[in-house]
Amino acid sequence: MISTFFGLDALSSSAAMAAAFLIGLAFGFSLEQAGFGSSRRLAGIFYFRDMAVLKVMFTAVLVAMLGLQYASGLGLIKEDQLFFMPSIYGPQIVGGLIFGVGFVMGAWCPGTAAVGVASGRLDALVFLAGAGIGSVFFNELFGILKGLYTWGDRGVRFAWQDLGLSASGFGFLMVAAALFMFWGSEYLEKRRAVGGAYWRSPFLRSFSVVMILLALGLMAMEGRVAGDRPAGLQIRTSAMLAEIESAKDHMEPEELADRLMRGEPGLLAVDIRPAEEYAEFHIRGAVHMSMADLPEFLAGRENQGIIVLYSNGMTHPAQTRDALFRMGFTNVYILTDGLAGFLDRILKPASLRTELLSAEQTARINEWRSYFIGTEKPAQAEPEKPLAVSDPVPPAWPGLVEPAWLAENLGNREVRVIEVRAQAQYNSGHIPGSVCVSHDNFRGVVGGVSSMLQPSDLLAGHMSLMGIKPTDRVVIVPDDKPHDATLVAMALARLGHGRFGILNGGFPRWTLEKRPVTTELPKVEKSQYPVPSPDVFTKTYKEIMEVLKAADHVILDVRPTEYYTGEKVDEARGGHIPGAKSRPYTEDLSKYGKVTLLKPSEQLATAYASLVPNKQTTVIIHCRTGHQASQTFFVMRYLLGYERVLWYDAGWSEWAARSELPVEK
Amino acid sequence: MIMKESMGPKPYMNPYLAGVILGLTLLASYMVLGAGLGASGGIARIAAYLEGGLAPSHVGSSEYFGAWGKEPLHYYLVYMFFGVFAGGLISAFLSRRLKFQVERGLKAPRQFRLVLALAGGVLAGFASRLAQGCTSGQALSGSAMLLSGSLVFLICVFAGGYAAAWFVRRQWHD
Numbered sequence: 001m002i003s004t005f006f007g008l009d010a011l012s013s014s015a016a017m018a019a020a021f022l023i024g025l026a027f028g029f030s031l032e033q034a035g036f037g038s039s040r041r042l043a044g045i046f047y048f049r050d051m052a053v054l055k056v057m058f059t060a061v062l063v064a065m066l067g068l069q070y071a072s073g074l075g076l077i078k079e080d081q082l083f084f085m086p087s088i089y090g091p092q093i094v095g096g097l098i099f100g101v102g103f104v105m106g107a108w109c110p111g112t113a114a115v116g117v118a119s120g121r122l123d124a125l126v127f128l129a130g131a132g133i134g135s136v137f138f139n140e141l142f143g144i145l146k147g148l149y150t151w152g153d154r155g156v157r158f159a160w161q162d163l164g165l166s167a168s169g170f171g172f173l174m175v176a177a178a179l180f181m182f183w184g185s186e187y188l189e190k191r192r193a194v195g196g197a198y199w200r201s202p203f204l205r206s207f208s209v210v211m212i213l214l215a216l217g218l219m220a221m222e223g224r225v226a227g228d229r230p231a232g233l234q235i236r237t238s239a240m241l242a243e244i245e246s247a248k249d250h251m252e253p254e255e256l257a258d259r260l261m262r263g264e265p266g267l268l269a270v271d272i273r274p275a276e277e278y279a280e281f282h283i284r285g286a287v288h289m290s291m292a293d294l295p296e297f298l299a300g301r302e303n304q305g306i307i308v309l310y311s312n313g314m315t316h317p318a319q320t321r322d323a324l325f326r327m328g329f330t331n332v333y334i335l336t337d338g339l340a341g342f343l344d345r346i347l348k349p350a351s352l353r354t355e356l357l358s359a360e361q362t363a364r365i366n367e368w369r370s371y372f373i374g375t376e377k378p379a380q381a382e383p384e385k386p387l388a389v390s391d392p393v394p395p396a397w398p399g400l401v402e403p404a405w406l407a408e409n410l411g412n413r414e415v416r417v418i419e420v421r422a423q424a425q426y427n428s429g430h431i432p433g434s435v436c437v438s439h440d441n442f443r444g445v446v447g448g449v450s451s452m453l454q455p456s457d458l459l460a461g462h463m464s465l466m467g468i469k470p471t472d473r474v475v476i477v478p479d480d481k482p483h484d485a486t487l488v489a490m491a492l493a494r495l496g497h498g499r500f501g502i503l504n505g506g507f508p509r510w511t512l513e514k515r516p517v518t519t520e521l522p523k524v525e526k527s528q529y530p531v532p533s534p535d536v537f538t539k540t541y542k543e544i545m546e547v548l549k550a551a552d553h554v555i556l557d558v559r560p561t562e563y564y565t566g567e568k569v570d571e572a573r574g575g576h577i578p579g580a581k582s583r584p585y586t587e588d589l590s591k592y593g594k595v596t597l598l599k600p601s602e603q604l605a606t607a608y609a610s611l612v613p614n615k616q617t618t619v620i621i622h623c624r625t626g627h628q629a630s631q632t633f634f635v636m637r638y639l640l641g642y643e644r645v646l647w648y649d650a651g652w653s654e655w656a657a658r659s660e661l662p663v664e665k
Numbered sequence: 666m667i668m669k670e671s672m673g674p675k676p677y678m679n680p681y682l683a684g685v686i687l688g689l690t691l692l693a694s695y696m697v698l699g700a701g702l703g704a705s706g707g708i709a710r711i712a713a714y715l716e717g718g719l720a721p722s723h724v725g726s727s728e729y730f731g732a733w734g735k736e737p738l739h740y741y742l743v744y745m746f747f748g749v750f751a752g753g754l755i756s757a758f759l760s761r762r763l764k765f766q767v768e769r770g771l772k773a774p775r776q777f778r779l780v781l782a783l784a785g786g787v788l789a790g791f792a793s794r795l796a797q798g799c800t801s802g803q804a805l806s807g808s809a810m811l812l813s814g815s816l817v818f819l820i821c822v823f824a825g826g827y828a829a830a831w832f833v834r835r836q837w838h839d
Binding site for chain 2: 002004005006007011012016017018019020021022023024025026027028029030031032033034035037038039040041043045046047052055056057058059060061062063064065067068071076077081082083084085086087088089091092093094095096097098099100101102103104105106107108109110111112113114115116117118119120121122123124126127128129130131132133134135136137138139140142143145148149154156157158159160161162167170171174182198203204207
């Protein structure tokens with residue numbers, strides 16, 4: 001496998017400079033040998049007098065193209081090692097036309113002019129000076145050219161992809177077209193008695209045969225690897241192909257509708273139609289983004305959450321998804337049948353549907369319509385009842401803390417507030433006296449598994465730095481994701497901390513109730529938090545295997561349902577632990593505008609009573625990395641009082657990766 | 666007779682063979698650098714360097730050249746450009762094609778040819794910044810990767826060239 005300077009991000013190293021100089025030597029040498037140190041010879045192509053430019057240039061294109069495709073087909077080089085220039089049609093068309101005019105006027109192009117100067121041509125030196133002046137012009141005019149400079153930016157695009165061909169198939173067409181031009185040029189030169197030395201020569205015959213054989217060999221090789229796999233440069237990796245084949249890159253309209261209605265965090269629907277169309281109508285909750293701006297907009301969301309692209313049809317989203325996949329996004333889906341399908345399958349009134357509908361289906365359609373159109377029953381779309389202002393009831397530790405109580409106790413030095421919000425948001429306003437920390441600070445690699453809650457000595461260190469003492473009452477404040485706060489609660493639980501709680505409704509509710517905020521930094525004195533012995537509720541996969549043997553237990557898989565069923569897989573294997581029940585953590589949440597709350601305890605109690613026989617039953621909770629599971633743990637252990645709640649922190653990431661462990665689908 | 670012939674310039678290489686060597690050079694560039702060949706980028710950076718010598722604060726604050734920083738010459742394409750010059754020099758010397766002249770048609774005035782060379786250079790220099798590459802970086806390197814935009818650029822270069830060819834033909838009249 002080859003690593004390039006580009007791939008190593010070392011193009012500005014001295015070694016790369018030296019390599020570039022040596023490549024330049026060979027470049028200049030071959031140009032001069034081809035006769036491109038002569039402007040007259042270069043201009044010949046435009047007057048059909050000397051077709052050398054065409055012959056040399058297209059031969060070079062064919063050789064490099066075949067070489068690249070063979071190198072990639074044989075696994076010598078991966079596409080991430082290569083720099084692919086984007087297709088920006090506006091400047092490439094306008095620039096190409098202007099360049100062509102400059103080329104025929106000056107009878108040089110930048111590379112050949114350097115060789116021309118080396119050959120003593122004064123006109124080449126003048127051309128180069130002109131090219132420098134032209135570059136300066138461009139710099140001076142950049143302000144007004146900016147629009148054109150990026151107009152029609154389609155990102156990295158391949159001609160074979162645009163034409164719906166395979167890379168090797170398109171390569172073969174290129175070879176055929178070039179050979180046709182070569183033979184045509186030789187014939188033309190011969191007819192005009194200005195050359196054509198290779199017309200029907202044994203050399204050109206064998207050269208043509210070799211080129212065709214190389215192109216055919218490439219097609220055969222590609223065909224052998226993956227049937228009609230439409231790629232040469234391993235652009236579409238087998239993973240992506242598999243996903244496309246199994247339509248796993250699709251999301252059905254019904255699924256998107258339900259998940260949007262649930263207000264699933266981390267789900268992002270993106271409308272990539274023109275802005276006017278978006279303004280006219282869009283799926284509720286979807287954001288608008290032009291295709292060109294998508295990569296920047298999505299930066300940082302690689303493989304975090306789920307991104308669903310839609311347009312009127314499926315072509316643009318599919319192409320965009322492919323482009324994003326190459327950039328490393330594996331969490332992008334396209335909406336099956338696009339907006340048209342959504343209108344037909346979700347928004348079409350039950351009365352207009354031809355198929356027979358059960359009462360349940362009709363109700364579901366009405367629910368969709370009221371949410372996404374909002375005309376029929378707007379009351380259902382969002383809870384009409386405004387969120388009541390909290391009462392200053394004293395918390396039952398560990399548990400939920402009402403904003404009103406925290407506001408009354410802000411001056412108390414034993415009440416400590418930890419905000420688990422984005423640093424930037426904390427900086428622009430936070431609860432007075434609070435410290436800000438990311439829940440991820442409490443996680444790390446333990447036993448080779450990533451994203452594990454850190455051992456108690458490290459956690460104690462964090463608490464010491466934040467100046468927290470074992471006797472303090474600690475209030476954890478999430479933004480709109482309670483499970484960020486519950487993960488910090490797990491840290492405190494591991495430390496055996498007695499009094500901790502989560503601000504009910506998080507920071508959004510705090511501001512909704514117009515409670516005080518400040519930008520002042522808190523005064524924090526370092527403390528000495530003692531290191532306790534390991535907790536008893538975190539379980540390893542071996543311990544889980546033991547529990548599985550016992551009779552009285554329930555495993556709760558709190559990941560989104562499609563991961564439980566194995567429809568979606570982000571890990572080594574899909575499915576769930578044999579016997580596990582599915583209870584997505586999002587089921588425990590309700591939203592009031594920007595405020596995310598845990599559902600009322602009575603509702604939660606009923607829900608869990610139907611899943612777990614009694615409060616003494618051993619319950620094992622897991623998700624993918626332990627994050628979402630921490631919320632269910634908090635709900636069951638502290639809010640509902642289940643006595644034997646265990647946390648499989650390593651979760652599905654580990655279970656799926658250990659091939660000896662059983663999996664059920 | 667034999668003596669005289671050996672002193673004159675050697676004939677050009679078989680264009681297909683020269684094309685193969687050029688293609689292999691491009692392939693080597695991809696395998697080693699991870700990027701293709703380029704020439705106009707080097708020229709533009711040398712221009713930015715020279716302009717920076719005259720008006721440092723202006724260049725430093727300009728949006729396009731300014732982005733190249735204080736050392737615009739510290740870039741692989743600049744080194745490649747010097748390599749092209751050196752490689753051309755070696756080849757021209759070995760093939761006895763080094764000759765100081767203004768190449769033009771016998772009937773074409775020297776000035777006319779030089780004005781066209783300058784104007785052509787300005788257009789080509791400008792256009793290659795706009796399109797982010799010239800015959801080397803876009804037409805040759807991009808086409809070998811089968812990039813849509815580069816192939817479009819290649820077609821447009823020839824379209825522009827053939828469209829303007831008739832108007833500047835006099836520089837080659839003998």
